[in-house]
Amino acid sequence: MxxxxxxxxxxxxxxxxxxxxxxxxxxxxxxxxxxxxxxxxxxxxxxxxxxxELEEKVNADPIPLPDDITELEQLEYRKVNVQGEFDHSKEVYILPRSLNHQGGGGGGGGGFAPSGETGVHVITPFYVADKRKWILVTEAGYPELRSNPQQGRKVKPEMSIAAMYTVLWVLSVAVEGTLDLTGVVRLTERGSIHAQNDEAKNRWHYRDLEAMSKVTGTEPVMVDAVYDSTVKGGPIGGQTRVSLRxxxxxxxxxxxxxxxxxxxxxxxxxxxxxxxxxxxx
Known part of the structure; x- marks a missing residue:
């Protein structure tokens, strides 16, 4: 028991x-x-x-393009002033791209919300006269463009120089065709496993500064235009999108x-x- x-x-x-x-x-x-x-x-x-911090960078006053381009690695989303001329014979295109219709902050720094339209971003070599360097300038997206980025990109003789260069950022036009531009510094973006860049066909799906600079013969420097450059009926400026999940x-x-x-x-x-x-x- x-x-x-x-x-x-x-x-x-x-x-x-x-x-x-x-x-x-x-x-x-x-x-x-x-x-x-x-x-x-x-x-x-x-x-x-x-x-x-990103919004403060976008809305800060523009600074001159640094002499040492490596400094730009710490200046993404800062606005810079440059002066020079475009070479439209070496344009490259990023597509498809959703487009912005509104500036994201003061001073036309960029857009923060997509418009729902899809178009093309045009990347054009730009010679910065005082630095004696070629950089890349992101032009506005074109909603009507799909497979042929040049379609609809027509320049009429009666247009002013500013209208002809309705790229992301013509703010003023100096003598002898020199342009004073303000743009937002951009760096290389992460690639996609679903869409790869095709350098041979000049079709790009994401921003690759090293590859684009080699193709166009420029420094690995890229800037986006500000929203104030938008011309009614023309390309859309302010394509910089500062949005984090x-x-x-x-x-x-x-x-x-x-x-x-x-x-x-x-x-x-x-x-x-x-x-x-x-x-x-």
Missing amino acids: SSRLTSQQNGGSNQSSEGSMFGHLLLIMPAAAFGLGTWQVQRRKWKLNLIR NEHMQYIITWYSLALLTGVMWYYGIFKKRRNVLHRP
């Missing part, structure tokens, strides 16, 4: 130990979910600060909700049940 009681006590002890271990394991779930939610709070703060609030709600739900389940399913057992007469 004594042996049987001892066996039952040991069995109950083992079950209690196993239940305690299981309860502690379940407690990890709400704790981990709460930790992930808190981490997303920090990530959201970081993302908001990054977005604010910020879905951290959704993740915060998801993780904290999961922490609350699993915490309540643990309390009523493990903690409260165990407490009732311990206080049972």
Whole structure:
């Protein structure tokens, strides 16, 4: 009889130990979910600060193009002033591209929202006279263009020089065809596994400064035009899009909700049940 009681006590002890271990394991779930939610709070703060910094760069006053082009690696989205001439014989095209119709910030720095239209971005070599360097200038997208980027790009004799060069950014026209331009510094963008650039056919799907500069014989420098360059009925300026995905609030709600739900389940399913057992007469 004594042996049987001892066996039952040991069995109950083992079950209690196993239940305690299981309860502690379940407690990890709400704790981990709460930790992930808190981490997303920090990530959201970081993302908001990054977005604010980018917008400040776009809206800052233009600066001269640096003599050392390597400095541009730290100046993406800053506006620069350049003066020189275009060479339209070496244009390259990025397509398809969704187009912006509104400037994103003060000073015509760029657009932040797509218009829903699809067109082409025209990249044109530009000779910067005072730096004696060729750079690349992103011209506006053309909504009506698809397979033939040159279609609809017609210059009428009665047009002014500014109208002829309705590229992303003609702000003023100096004598002898020299243009004063303001553009937003851009760097190489991440490629796509679904669409590859075709240098031979001059079809580009993403911005590759190194490859484009080799094809056009320019420095690996690119700037987008500002929104103020838009001409009614012509190309659309301000194609710079400063937009970063910020879905951290959704993740915060998801993780904290999961922490609350699993915490309540643990309390009523493990903690409260165990407490009732311990206080049972």
